Amino acid sequence: MTQIVTRRELVLAFIIVAMVLLIGVRAPVFLSFDNLRFVVTDTSVLIMMALAQMTVILTRGIDLSVAANLALTGMLVALLSRALPGLPIPVVMLVALLIGAGLGLVNGLLIAGLGIPPIVVTLGTLAIYRGAIFIVAGGAWLTSKDMTEAFLAFPKAEFLGLSSLTWVALVVTIGFYVFMTLTRTGRGLYAVGGNPVAARYCGVSLRLSQVLVYTLAGTISGLAGYLWVARFGIAYADIGIGYELTVIASCVIGGVSIAGGIGSVIGTVLGALFLGVVANALPLINISPFWQMAISGAVILAAVIVNTRSEWKPQKLILHEARRAAAGGQK
Amino acid sequence: MADTTDDQPGARAEAEPILRLSGVSKRFPGVKALEGMRLDLYAGHTTALVGENGAGKSTLVKILTGIYTPDTGSLVVDGVERTIHSPRDAWADGITAIHQEPVMFDELSVAENIFMGHMPVDRRGLIDWSSMIARTTELLERIEADFAAKTQLKRLGVAQKHMVEIARALSHDARIVIMDEPTAALSAREIDDLFRIVADLKRQGRAILFISHKFDEIFRVADRWTCLRDGCLVGEGLIAETTEDELVKLMVGRSIDQVFPKREVAIGEPVLEVAGLSNATEYADISFTLHKGEILGFYGLVGAGRSETMQGLMGISPPTRGTIRINGHEARIAAPADAIDAGIAYVPEDRQIQGAVTALGIRENMSLASLAKTANKTGFVAYAAELARTRDLGSKLAVKAAHWDQKLMELSGGNQQKVVIAKWLATKPQILILDEPTKGIDIGSKAAVHAIMADLAAEGLGIILVSSELPEVMGMSDRIVVMAEGRMVRVFDRAGATPEKIVSVATGGMA
Structure with a gap:
């Protein structure tokens, strides 16, 4: 918390604003309040998922199973709501959080407990969770006809001019901001990823951190699962397929280092907003969705090039005069 | 400077040690790092731990700070038997260490580096940043550091990072402070500053374990000494009653038998x-x-x-x-x-990291440095020639393996080392x-x-x-x-x- 906003984040924010304005010149409708509100609503789930993914990447991990978790949890709560139509929505959401947390905990336990690399574990659970959707639903699609009014209504509801999705994303963002800057556990995640050995010397446990971040990623995926299924009124095995890559891309564009230890809440939110704007704007100015993928890809590479700190191996300071120079050269 | 021994260390030494480590042994696969080690630390005294490279000093520090758990032995702090399983246990017993190489977090601020693992929190359990910054500023003033609490660590020089380590040790308010070669990266003036801090800590009645290779420093700050050789205690006593020659003799002591x-x-x-x-x-x-x-x-x-x-x-x-x-x-x-x-062929120090590819077999490892010479004109590796050479070198160096394609990870350290040497011999070096x-x-x-x-x-x-x-x-x-x-x-x-x-x-x- 040395600075609230870094220069890099300011640049990214500037790029997003510039992009919005430029697109507005070509398609003025893009700048309307309704449209901007829609873009933010449309990006809300991505923001939440990217923030959770950020905590994972901070610890030098990766969670590829988040979209599969989203789809499985979405299907399970849709089935639950069909079986028990009277269930209040807060209970449905709670169940979604719990299912998601459970699926995430499985990742955390496998990674922290058995020491299996995160990419392998989550690649495995990705496939398992996707497969499970097909099994629990017997291969069926659930559409809005299978869901109750209340179940479908929540994501479309509005409070004070903003969609409930936006409000949820806002609450989650504030929650993550407080967690990452004002709690020992949150600051410990930076320590674990930045220098695992030093973290151990400080009594910060890598394993506990891992269990925590994968569970957290799962919990948010579960919540997103309900929001997604209810918003689009459909649940099947392939929803959000490949979405984990968009989530990871948001983090990378937002300045989260894949090498761990670096990343901020604000940067990650900006990264997600960037992709949200690109996704919503390009169709409007008649650019095909295929270009959209190429643009996202190019931006990811550009972001990584910006992030790459000089990789040269620093020389050791052994000579007496070199040590003196290093000690005296700094203010 | 004789200022460190002007009160009567002899009389104080009669007192009960604040920390007593006894019968401590620690083995690693193939190596015994410590054997029946004993160490006493006294309040208000600086004890120098001397020994050659690899004598077990670092292992001892890691045991005291909870990074390693000893195989046997007991630790008594203030007359109470304790066990240390983690750095937190060590802090609870009032033990803190300044490590040889600064172990810190480049991306975080000085304050966070100092308080990582024990940040002050308010009643709601949230980090109390203002108190953390204030305490850091106070600590930095105490050691006369010339940088601010909010500075990002990566902007500091090596010596300044060492100051952060020192501030971190002080932040625990520990009764026992371990300094593992704390002067390695410091200039003469900074060393003076450090010794002033050591004197302060002693005056406050803390016990200090001071590890250094430099005898002038040891004779300047220490009151007592403990000497380690090959993981065993070989002597201890008062600094005032010993000489550099005597300590060197004890350190290298063994006859080359x-x-x-x-x-x-x-x-x-x-x-x-x-x-x-x-x-x-x-x-x-x-x-x-x-x-x-x-x-x-x-x-x-x-x-x-x-x-x-x-x-x-x-x-x-x-x-x-x-x-x-x-x-x-x-x-x-x-x-x-x-x-x-x-x-020129170079067999590097860290076999695991720089030398051996443990997931590959003996034949593949041996060819790595000489692939250009193994490949025939078409650019493919000539298998028969490769195997023949592996057999040659393998037998010459007496590599013990079930077969020449056995993976290195299944071999003993000694045999891995032979394969790495063979790899370089395959380049026919001078x-x-x-x-x-x-x-x-x-x-x-x-x-x-x-x-x-x-x-x-x-x-x-x-x-x-x-x-x-x-x-x-x-x-x-x-x-x-x-x-x-x-x-x-x-x-x-x-x-x-x-x-x-x-x-x-x-x-x-x-x-």
Whole structure:
């Protein structure tokens, strides 16, 4: 918390604003309040998922199973709501959080407990969770006809001019901001990823951190699962397929280092907003969705090039005069 | 400065120690790091822990700070038996350490670095940033640091990072402070500052364990000493009652009872002549000549710049000045491939990280450095030739394996080391650099590696042996180069070298 906003984040924010304005010149409708509100609503789930993914990447991990978790949890709560139509929505959401947390905990336990690399574990659970959707639903699609009014209504509801999705994303963002800057556990995640050995010397446990971040990623995926299924009124095995890559891309564009230890809440939110704007704007100015993928890809590479700190191996300071120079050269 | 011993340490020593470690043993696979170790620390006293490289000092520190759990032994703090399983346990017992290399978080602020693991929180359990910043500022003022609490750590210099380490140790308000070579990166003025802090801590009645290779520092700050050799306690006492000579004798103490298979070999023509080799920060003015059939030892403390010099020779971190001549011809070495072409082979220090690809088999490992020579004109690897050479070298070095495609991870450390040496022999070098070739391998394999060295020297190879093990350097080398702080301080002939002289020169004594 040395600075609230870094220069890099300011640049990214500037790029997003510039992009919005430029697109507005070509398609003025893009700048309307309704449209901007829609873009933010449309990006809300991505923001939440990217923030959770950020905590994972901070610890030098990766969670590829988040979209599969989203789809499985979405299907399970849709089935639950069909079986028990009277269930209040807060209970449905709670169940979604719990299912998601459970699926995430499985990742955390496998990674922290058995020491299996995160990419392998989550690649495995990705496939398992996707497969499970097909099994629990017997291969069926659930559409809005299978869901109750209340179940479908929540994501479309509005409070004070903003969609409930936006409000949820806002609450989650504030929650993550407080967690990452004002709690020992949150600051410990930076320590674990930045220098695992030093973290151990400080009594910060890598394993506990891992269990925590994968569970957290799962919990948010579960919540997103309900929001997604209810918003689009459909649940099947392939929803959000490949979405984990968009989530990871948001983090990378937002300045989260894949090498761990670096990343901020604000940067990650900006990264997600960037992709949200690109996704919503390009169709409007008649650019095909295929270009959209190429643009996202190019931006990811550009972001990584910006992030790459000089990789040269620093020389050791052994000579007496070199040590003196290093000690005296700094203010 | 005699200011540290002006009260009567003899009288205080009668008092109960604040910390007593006894019967502590710790084994690692193939190595016994500590055996029946005892250590007493007294309130208001500084105890110096002395011992050669690898005597077990760092292991002892890691046990006291909860990084390692000892296999046996007991720890009594203030008369109460304690166990330390984690750094938090150590803090709870009032033990804190300033580690040899700053272990910190570059991306975080100074304040976070100091309080990581024990940040102050308010009633809601949230980090109390203002109190953390205030306490950090106070600590930084106390040690007269010239940077702010919110500074990001990566913006600090090495010495400043050390100040952060010191502030972190002070932040625990510990009764027992361990300083593991705290002056390694400090200038003379900063060392004075550090000693002033040490004196402060003593006055407050804290016990200090001070680890240093530099005798002038030990005699300046310490009241008591404890000496370790090969993981065992070999002596302890009051600083006022000992001398540097006595401590050096105890440190190296062992007679060189191990028999080395050193052979008398006719020393041939110069094969490698190095003149004035220097780079910006790691080594300077390195000049020596290596002859055919000669084993040239390089001794120094850990961090004296020996490995870095060798990496310079290999083109891994190319030198900025100096010349390298091989067989009388100047060699231009800008990358490791140039060095290999010129006939230099380097078996690096860390076998696991830099040398052996443990997931590959013996045959593949042995070919790695000489793939260009193994491949035929079409660019494919000639399997039959590769296998024949593996068999040749493998039997020559007596690699014990079930078959030549066995994965390295299934071999013992000693056999892995033989494969790594064989890999470099496959390049048919004229100069072989062995960097700590017997570190962490069992005694049998050590003897085998020594025998291989003697054989290779007899065949006319020029060998450079970088080792922190004094008996090994003395037992195997024809001449011994001693380095300190990146420079050569003295070259000893085999006949003129004694352990006391070498250690004394390496630790900055009379050169």
